[in-house]
Amino acid sequence: MNMSITMAEMSFRTPLLTGSGTFGYGDEFKSLVDYNTLGGIVTKSVSLEPRAGNKPPRICETSGGIINSIGLANPGVDSFIANKVSLLPIDETRVFLSVVGNSVEDFLAVVDKFETIADISGYELNVSCPNVKRGGLEIGGDQDAVAAIVKAVRAITKRFISVKLTPNQTSIAPMAQAAVDAGADALTLVNTLIGMAIDTEKQRPLLGNVTGGFSGPPLKPVALAKVWQAAQVVDVPIWASGGMVNGIDCIEFLLAGASGLQLGSVLFTDPFSPQRVLNEMEEYCSHHGVAEISELVGALKV
Amino acid sequence: MNMSITMAEMSFRTPLLTGSGTFGYGDEFKSLVDYNTLGGIVTKSVSLEPRAGNKPPRICETSGGIINSIGLANPGVDSFIANKVSLLPIDETRVFLSVVGNSVEDFLAVVDKFETIADISGYELNVSCPNVKRGGLEIGGDQDAVAAIVKAVRAITKRFISVKLTPNQTSIAPMAQAAVDAGADALTLVNTLIGMAIDTEKQRPLLGNVTGGFSGPPLKPVALAKVWQAAQVVDVPIWASGGMVNGIDCIEFLLAGASGLQLGSVLFTDPFSPQRVLNEMEEYCSHHGVAEISELVGALKV
Amino acid sequence: MQPVSEACEIISNTETSTDTWEMTVETKKIASECKPGQFVHVRTGSGFNPFLRRPLSIGPCNGNRLRLIFIVRGEGTRLLAEMQAGEFVDLVGPLGNPYQLPDNDEVAILVGGGIGVVPLLILSDYLSQEKENHFLLGVRSHDLLPVLPDEIELRGIEVASDDGSIGFKGLVTNLLESKLNDLRDRSVRIYGCGPEPMTRAIKEICMKRKVPAQVSLEVPMGCGVGACQSCAVLREDGVGYLLVCKDGPVFDINDVDLTPGGSS
C-alpha cells in the first residue's frame, strides 16, 4: 500500500502532520514518536517579538475535548533562530514553520529572517489563533487582511505556504478563495473554536484568560464541514486539523477532500498516535482495496 | 428557593425553556413533560410558505453530539394557524413563536398574521439556521440584514422579541449589539454549529444534505463563550441554547450571564430532563446558599 | 395510549445467535397497552454518549412483560447488550402507529427479513387465534436466525435462506410469490418488515398483483414523538415527507417512496 502523497509538487512520506502548538518545535516528543510515520511537522507558531503567553490556568477539559488559552507563548523569532532551529528534526521529516503576527509587517519579518537559514519545507501562516487580542482572530475573519498577509509573504518566498483558517466564521468558501487567490499553496482547516468552561464550585472560569480555543473530538464535525466546503471551491491541497484521534477520523477527512492530516491534541493523550493512526489507515485501505492513499482524497460520494 | 425569574418585565416560573425545533409545537411531548417545570416553550420555526425540509437522512450522531439537517420543515404560517395553534400549550406555560424567513418581508408577514390571534408571549426570530440555503445562515452573519429584520418586526409588535444568533461567526459582540440596537428584548445564543459526518464504509455523508447543524454537549463550550462575550456588551436578557444536559451545565450558563436556559437536544434523550434539571439546579442552590436563582445571573468571578 | 417514559427492570438479556440479543423487561403500562407494529425508544444508558435513544420494535408481550430483540450494530446496541438482568432500562413508548389488522375475510401473510421479524412476532400472536395467517421469514443463513429455532417451529414460520442452510434456498419474496399463487382465490393482506431491498421487492409484487400491504420502515430518529422532523420518508406522490415515528413506522406500502434515497 502506498501511503505517500504529493502536494504542490512536494512528496510526503505519509499524509500525517502534527498540528502547530501541539508538538512544540519537534524535539520534545523525540523519544516518543517515530518520525517515519510523519509526512512532516508544523512548529509552534513563532512571532516577531517574544510572547509570554496568557495568565494560567491555560488548559482545561470539557465536553469530551480541551480548551487552551496558551496565547501563542513563544520566544520570538530571533531567540528561536538562536536556540531552537538546531533542534528542528529537519533530517527526520519535513518541517513547516508556523508564523503568527499582528500585521503584514510582522509576518514578513519572521518569514524574511527564515528564508536563508534553515532547510525547512515551508510556512504555515496562522491567521486564526483565538487566543490573542490583537491580530489573530480579528484578522481571521477579515478576508482583506488575510489576503494582504498571504500576498505579501508570497512575494518574498518561493517556499510552500499553507494558510491556517479559523472555523469561527459564517462561511469558509470566500475566505478559502481569497487565501488561494493571494497565493497560498495550501490551506490548513481549521484552527480551534472559541470556547469556555466554568468551575461552578468556585464560580470561576477554568481558564485564566476566560475563553480559549476548543479542540479535540468535538471539533471534528465542524472541521469536516469546513474542509468539505472549502474543497468544493478551491483546487489547492487542504491540510485538515480538528479532532482526529484514529484512522477512521483521518479517512473521513481524506474523503471530504483533505490531503494532509494534522494530528493535534491527540498527541497529548497518545504520543504513539501517529504510528497507530497510520496502521489504522492502512487497515482501512486493505479492507477497501485502496492501493494508494491518494485515491481517497475527495472521493466522497454525494 | 425561588426559581422564578423576570425578564423584560415578564415573569417566568423557572428559567427553563425548550429550544426551537426540539419540542415541536408543544403538544407532542405533553404526556412526557411536566409543564410546571418550564418557564416557557419556543415552537419549531414557522415560515411564511410551507417547507418540506431536506432530503433524508436528517439526523446522525457524532463526537458525543448530533447533527441535524431538518431544513426547517414546517407547514407554513397559514396551515400552522389553521391546524396547530389550538394545540399550543398556552394555558400551561408561556409560548414563544419561532419565526424564520428569507427576507424582511417573510418575517413581517408571519409576525403580522400572529399578532391578533393567539395569546403567545412573544417571538424568537431565527436568523441563524444553518440548514437552509437562502436566508438563514447568510443572514446570520450579516449585521445589517439582522438589524433590518429586527427593526421591521419591532415596528409592528409590542410583544417580546428574542433574536437567535448563530455561533458560526468570528465575533458575537457586534452582532449582539446590532440586534439590541434594532430593538430586540432578548438574545438567544446560540443556534447550531455547522457540522458534518461521514460513513467511511459507504464513503457517503451520514446526512442527505451533507452538512447540518451540530448540537448537544460538544456545543456547550462554544455557546458558553458566546453568552459570556455577549453579556459583556449588551444589557438585555440572554437565553442560552447549546448542549445543556444537566443542572450544572445550566448553572454555568447562568453564571456566564444567561437568564433563560433552553433545553434542546437533551429532550430527545431524556424527555424528563426539565424536571431533573430543575431539581439539580435547586440542589446546587441549596448547597451554595442561593435563595433566588436570579442571583446567579452573570455572577461569574473573573 | 399516550406514550410514557418508564424505567423498566430487565428480567433477562441473552444472546440467542451471533450479535442477536433478546431482552425481556417488566413494564408498568407499555406491554399491556401497546399494539403490534408500535415501537419503543430505548435509552442506552444513563449518560449521553451515544447521545440518542435507539428505536426498537415491540416484540411479543406477556402481561406486563415485553420482549425486545435486537442486533448489535454500533455503540448503542452494544451498550444494550451489556445490560444485565436486575438493571433498569429506560423506555419511551408505545410509539407510532400499529399494523391494521386484516378484514374479516382476509388471509394475512407476514413477511419478515432478518431482524425485521420482531413486530411480526407480536402481530402473529394477535392473529393466530382468530385469523388464517402465514408467516414467512428470510435470513442469510441458519446461524443468523433472529429468533431461536424452537420459536420458529412453534410459530410455524416458513424460512427462506440465501445459502439454503435452513428452509427454502432463495429469497423470502420467492416464498411470498408461491404463497400468493397458492392463495390465488383468497383476499390477502401482506405485513412486511425487513431490509429496504426486501420491502422494495414486496412493493413490486404488490403493485403487479394489486395486493394490499403494510410495511414497517426503519430510519434514524431524534425525538421519536413527532416533534423534530428527523425521521422523514418521501411520500409516494412526491409532495413532501411523512414521519416514520408519527405517521409510521407502519405505512401502507403505496404511501411511501421506497426508491433508494427516498427513505434513506
Add this chain to the structure above:
Amino acid sequence: MQPVSEACEIISNTETSTDTWEMTVETKKIASECKPGQFVHVRTGSGFNPFLRRPLSIGPCNGNRLRLIFIVRGEGTRLLAEMQAGEFVDLVGPLGNPYQLPDNDEVAILVGGGIGVVPLLILSDYLSQEKENHFLLGVRSHDLLPVLPDEIELRGIEVASDDGSIGFKGLVTNLLESKLNDLRDRSVRIYGCGPEPMTRAIKEICMKRKVPAQVSLEVPMGCGVGACQSCAVLREDGVGYLLVCKDGPVFDINDVDLTPGGSS
C-alpha cells in the same frame, strides 16, 4: 533518561483511605531510571473521554515496580481507581526535573501536605540511608492520611493534623518552624510538596529565615513534555513563565511566584 511510553501491568490497586488509592505497577524502565520528584503522565483508559492524561508523582519504587498514590477528585482519577490488578495502564515518563539532593553537610526537611507526600516518600528512600532527614506531614484529620499508618510509623513521619486527631494539632508549617528552631545551628534544606497555601507558607518561612527550599507544584497539564506551554507558572521576577512539566515540577522556591493567580 528520555521519557518513554509504557503499557504497565497493574500489580495491585487498593483504596487505603477514603478516596485515596495506591496503585503498584510493573514498568520496564521508568521505575528503575526515575529520580525523586519526577512524575508520570497517566492515561485514564483506552478511550478519549476524559481527553487528557493525569500527571501523578512517582512514589516509592522497588526494582521495576513503581507506586502511585492518588486521590479520586474527578472523572480521570475515578477511572484510575476502577482499574484492576492484571489490567494495563499507560504511563509516559519519567517526566520533569527531580529534587536536587542535599549537599554534604545539609539536613533535609521534607514537608508534605496531604497527597503531596508522594514524591517525598521516594525522596526519603534516597535520603534515609545516607543523610539526616526529617519528614513532616500535614493532614486534615487521621482518617485522611494519604498513606497507611504503618508506613507513617516505619518512615518516622511526624504528623500534624488540623483537628488534632493524629499527631500535633495544627499546621505542618508550625511543625516546620519548631524543627527549624531545633536545627538552628545546622544548614538545612527544605523539600516541599502540598497544597498552595502550604507552599506559600513555606516560602514565607524560608524568606524570613533564609533557608533554601525546593517545592513541587501542581498545575493542569497538556502534553507533559514541554511542547504545549499549558503548564505555565509565573516567574518570581515577573518576566514570563516557567513550565511545570519541563522546568519543574520541582522548583527552587525563590524562582516561582506563588501568589494566587501566579501558578493558578
